[in-house]
Amino acid sequence: MPNSNGRSHRGHRGSRKAGRHELVSTSLQSAQHCLEDQDFGTAYAHYLLVLNLAPELKSDIRETFQFTLFKWAEELASLARIQDLFNCYEQALELFPNDEVICNSMGEHLFRMGFRDEAAGYFHKALKLNPDFADAKENFYRVANWLVERWHFIMLNDINRNLIYQKAIEKVVHSGCRTVLDIGAGTGILSMFAKKAGAPSVYACELSKTMYELACDVVAANNMEGKIKLLHMKSLDIEIPKHIPERVSLVVTETVDAGLFGEGIVESLIHAWEHLLLQPKPKNRDFGTEDYGQVIPAGAILFGMAVECKEIRRHHRVRIQEVACVHLAETVEFCSPIHASVNSEETIEPYTTEKLSRVPGGYMPLTEPFQVMTVDFNNLEELKSLATRKPCKISIPVTQEGMLDAIVVWFVLQLDDEHSLSTSPSEETCWEQAVYPVEGLPDYSVKPGDTVMMEVCCQDCYLRIQKISVLTSEYVMDTERENTLALGNEAELCSALAGLKTTSMESTEIALLNNVPYHECFNTAIGKVLSSLIPWKESQAMDVDGRGSQMNFEESQNKNTYSTHDPLYVLDVSEGFSILPIIAGKLGPIKAYSSVEKEQHQRALNIISEANHFPKDTLEFWLSHVEDENVVLQRPKSDKLWSIIILDVIETSGLIQQEVMEKAAISRCLLHSGGKIFPQYxxxxxxxxxxxxxxxxxxxxxxxxxxxxxxxxxxxxxxxxxxxxxxxxxxxxxxxxxxxxxxxxxxxxxxxxxxxxxxxxxxxxxxxxxxxxxxxxxxxxxxxxxxxxxxxxxxxxxxxxxxxxxxxxxxxxxxxxxxxxxxxxxxxxxx
CATH class of the missing domain: 2.70.160.11 (Hnrnp arginine n-methyltransferase1)
Structure with missing residues (x-):
């Protein structure tokens, strides 16, 4: 009987094995048919079944499985089925845990969705699996700049900054401070200063997952694991005794940016004083150090100075009225996002930053340095009043003739009554300075005897310098002067202001608009291509180098010179705001397409187009013709081809644009005979x-x-x-x-x-x-x-x-x- 039972079990096993083999074979065939029909979801399900039933086939179908996964993931992403997408990748990584290609692809999806920390982990893993994997290497380098910003390296290399912080922390710990909380710990260096100085209890919190994990490794490597408690959270979420057992006697932090308040130091210290710190030392009371709370840094003094700086000017003010024979309409006012933030409901950082000692062309002080404000980080009521305090008016005499381009701000960080750090542009410091560009003045020239006036406040916990104006001995400029003029002609002024369209542009876009050689080169190059494509008699009406092209174009339109021929098609897919389609439209019988996306940019281009007397249908916005941004290089009509396609090849950061060669390959297929891609090389x-x-x-x-x-x-x-x-x-x-x-x-x-x-x-x-x-x-x-x-x-x-x-x-x-x-x-x- 045992023998017969054994034969029966073997028969069942053989039957099951044959059935599994048949199911695997059928599923593979079905998967192939689904791929041919581009039914990637069903194909993926079949491959998943095959790999679970027959793991020995992994190496044989690995590449096909990857292709199916990536195609199915693209569909899921387009359908916003994000959870399903990640489930697919998790299933794939269970089957192929050491597949660098799948890891890298998972990271790309995470990065596109804003999960930079998680993306970095997958890119890093892909590189560990294959250090020569070029895609993962490029992805990791790009995401590394987001995760660990370059100032971390600069700051850690600043031995003076580190030494002064160490001395200030040592001083308070040696005087009796027992418990320390490091807010925004970064690599944990300030926490380690406190522990090395002898603080019995040290806690540190860091919100960034990448920096938190890095700090854990650093603390362990310096033999302080278990001696410093690291928390992966915001200080605003720390609760006693849930996260730390007691109120602390010292908070140490360096959550300050170039404008002092931009990293949320005020909000975090208000919360710390209310929930995490011991009470401050009462005035005229001699308490032991361990009985009260304090903050390092203890306070700060903010300073400012008015400056002339061509580099700041060309990035924040459009200085030209005409470029390459294109007239920029007076009814369009271009401004930087910083200027636009004054009247915006969004919380936008109201300044940019520069290392003034390294600004091209340098800068010239127009005033003496002046004190903007002071802040005491050990005074809770003062911290609470910062956001509600009425704007303070400041008037500063001009000491040097020049152009008023910006107010620059720096600070002296007072760690205690003995130790301080300055971020002044005249100091060797790891910090940049905050820059408040001046915009909207009728006249920016100033001279000794004039007075620069401004208002200072801390709205949204940002330092804001606004309503900048100039008072001269002759008259008051800016808004005060406008109000005086309006008394006599208020209706006319209101009408003019109502017709003014403000267009916010990034500083790089403003610098591009100010780049006259750029537009003149394109004007000449576009003209050369168009003249080679337009029949000889008609090209007589064109001015190849662009001079006088407006008159010739308008005349040709009136005389119907080009009526017997279709227009030539020009597509500009360069990044951001661009007037190149308008420049092209002035050079002949052109149908110009712009790929700008923002409505205010499209509105500005339409106004400029009208101001240059374009026929109504000369300029169109290409993205309104396509549903998918990925097909931006296709033609709206299959029988029409582009004469010129303008691509962005170089990022403003100095790197080659991603996928530019792929875009060029598509572009070459869409060119009219004799057409060109710009740039050509x-x-x-x-x-x-x-x-x-x-x-x-x-x-x-x-x-x-x-x-x-x-x-x-x-x-x-x-x-x-x-x-x-x-x-x-x-x-x-x-x-x-x-x-x-x-x-x-x-x-x-x-x-x-x-x-x-x-x-x-x-x-x-x-x-x-x-x-x-x-x-x-x-x-x-x-x-x-x-x-x-x-x-x-x-x-x-x-x-x-x-x-x-x-x-x-x-x-x-x-x-x-x-x-x-x-x-x-x-x-x-x-x-």
């Missing part, structure tokens, strides 16, 4: 330099700047090889070679491109090569190009920072290996 230039500044801004340099604490290996995991948004004209560096052409990207003739090349560079000065700054010549054709490093450029530059400096002598020759993959360029040096 790009040449990347670079040179060898020695720059200690770039080194300090890119990685923490050992334990010396962090006063013996081992932090560098952990935060340096997030260093990136390329430093962006540089101004080479003011970068502290010593050139060690002449500029050399490193790479050519041809958008019209891709067969000329090479993904890898080597360039020999001659050393012209002895020193240490620490970085290779690079920039571009953007060729609209063989004769016309734009230099992204020029004074008028709205582009910044970038630099590859070497892991280790290379010592070179005059006459040496280095070989640079340049690799281009998608939008990523890597440069390595061979000696």
């Amino acid at each position: 790009v040449v990347m230039y670079g040179m060898l330099v020695e720059s200690q500044s770039l080194v300090l801004e890119s990685a923490v340099q050992g334990t010396e700047p962090t006063l013996g604490f081992n932090i560098a290996p952990f935060i340096n995991q997030f260093k990136v090889p390329v430093r962006v948004c540089l101004d080479l004209s003011t970068l502290p560096c010593m050139p060690l070679s002449k500029p050399a052409a490193l790479l050519r990207l041809d958008l019209m003739h891709p067969y000329l491109n090479s993904s890898k090349r080597e360039v020999k560079v001659q050393v012209c000065k002895s020193g240490q090569v620490t970085a290779i700054p690079f920039w571009y010549h953007i060729h609209l054709d063989d004769d016309i190009y734009l230099d992204t490093s020029s004074d008028s450029s709205h582009w910044k530059q970038a630099a590859v920072v070497l892991d280790k400096p290379i010592l070179v002598q005059l006459g040496d020759e280095l070989v640079l290996s340049i690799q281009h993959y998608k939008s990523s360029v890597s440069i390595t040096v061979k000696q």
Whole structure:
């Protein structure tokens, strides 16, 4: 009997095995049919079943499964089925836990949805699985800039800042302070200062998941694990005794930005005084230190100064009325988001930031430094009154003739009565300064004897400097002058203001609009292409270099010169606000399409178009013709092709735009015979330099700047090889070679491109090569190009920072290996 039972079980097992094999085979066939029908969801379900039933097939169908997963994920994302999308990836990673491609793709979806911390984890895992995986490397570098901002490296390398904070913390701990809370701990360096000084209980909170995990590693590496309690949360959410057992006697923090209040220090300290700190020391009472609470920093003094600065001006005020024969309508007022924030209901940071000591062209003080306000972080009532306090009026005499471009602000952080840190532009400091651009004045010129007036308040816990005006001995400018003029002609003024359309633009867009050479080059290059495409007799009506084109175009329209021919089609898909379609529309029988998305930008372009007497249908907005932004390069009618397609190749940060070569490939298929892509090709230039500044801004340099604490290996995991948004004209560096052409990207003739090349560079000065700054010549054709490093450029530059400096002598020759993959360029040096 046992034998017969055994045969029966084997028969059932064989039957089950045959049935499973048949199910696997059927599911594979069904999956293939579904793929052919582009039914990716059903195909994915079939592959999932196959892999669970027959895991031995993993290696055989891995690539097909990946393809199916990615296609199905795209559909789920477009349908906003986010939970289903992530469920699919979790299932896939259970089957392929060490698949770097799936990890990277999961990270890309997370990053697009704003989950940067989680995305970084997947990119990092993909790189650990395959350090040479180019897609993951590029993704990780981009997300690293979001997760661990570059100022962390600069600040940790600032030995003076670290030393002064350490001394202030030591002083209060040695005087009896027993419990410390570090708010916004970052890497945990201030917490470790407190523990090393002897504080019995140290707590630290950090909201960023990435920085919290980094701090955990740092604390453990410095033998303080279990001695410092780290909390992954906002200080506003800390409860006693749920998270920490007691009120603390010291809060230490450095949650301050260039404008002092922008990182929420006021809100967090109000909450700390009400819920987390012991009561402050009463005046004229001699309590033991352990019996009262206090804050480091104890307070701050804010200072300001009016300045002239061309660089700030060109990024915040449109200074031109006409460019490339296009008249900018008087009824359109362009302003930066900072200026627009004054009347906005949104909470927008009311200032930008600059390191004034490195602003191209420098700056000129127009007033003496003046005190803006003081704040006592150990006074709860004063902190509470900041947001409700009435605006304070300040009047400052002008001491130097010039153009009033901005009010710049810095502060002295008073850690205690003995230790302080200044962020003044005249100091060597890791901080930038806050910049309040001046906009909306009838006249920006000032001279000694004038008075700059402003109001200062702390609305929304931001330092706001507003209602900036100038009082002269002759009359009052700005709003006061306007009100005086309105008394005599109020109706006319109200009518003019009602017709004025304010258009908010990013500072880079304003700098682009001010970039006259950019528009003139495009005007000439577009004219050359159009003249080659328009029949000879009709081209007589055109002015190729753009001069007088408005008259000729209008005359040709009136005489119906072009009535027998279809118009030529021009598509501008460059980023942000662009008047290039209008420039093109003035050069001949053009149908110009703009890809701007914002309604206020479209409205401004329509007004400019009308002011330049365009026929109504000359300018159209391309995104209104397409439902999906991904098909932006398709034509609205299949029988029409583009004569010119304008692409953005270089980001304003100094990097190559993502997927630009893919867009160029599509564009080439959509061009009319004789049509062109602008730019036609790009040449990347670079040179060898020695720059200690770039080194300090890119990685923490050992334990010396962090006063013996081992932090560098952990935060340096997030260093990136390329430093962006540089101004080479003011970068502290010593050139060690002449500029050399490193790479050519041809958008019209891709067969000329090479993904890898080597360039020999001659050393012209002895020193240490620490970085290779690079920039571009953007060729609209063989004769016309734009230099992204020029004074008028709205582009910044970038630099590859070497892991280790290379010592070179005059006459040496280095070989640079340049690799281009998608939008990523890597440069390595061979000696």
